[in-house]
Amino acid sequence: MKNKVIFFLFSFLLFIEAKAQCAMCRAVLESEESQTAAEGINDGIVYLMAIPYILVAGIGYFIYKNYNTLKK
Incomplete structure (x- = not known):
């Protein structure tokens, strides 16, 4: 999880x-x-x-979140 956060922040800073x-x-x-x-x-x-x-990222997160809650 920590690697994902670091990757997101690094990508966002490059995007700016x-x-x-x-x-x-x-x-x-x-x-x-x-x-x-x-x-x-x-x-x-x-x-x-x-x-x-x-x-697209928001929709993907929403689908991912719903898919994981249905699995449990």
Whole structure:
């Protein structure tokens, strides 16, 4: 159990620092003087990418929990 918690925390910390821009977005946003728009685009892409994974993980946990309670 301890290994699972450590793995989850390690994965979550790596996820926070993700940079998620396509090549075209990066080229357009690097030409600007201020990098605030690029940071906003990165945050938006990571946010949109995270929601489906969180939902699937929640549904998987719910199914796992129900399956184990029915077994007992």
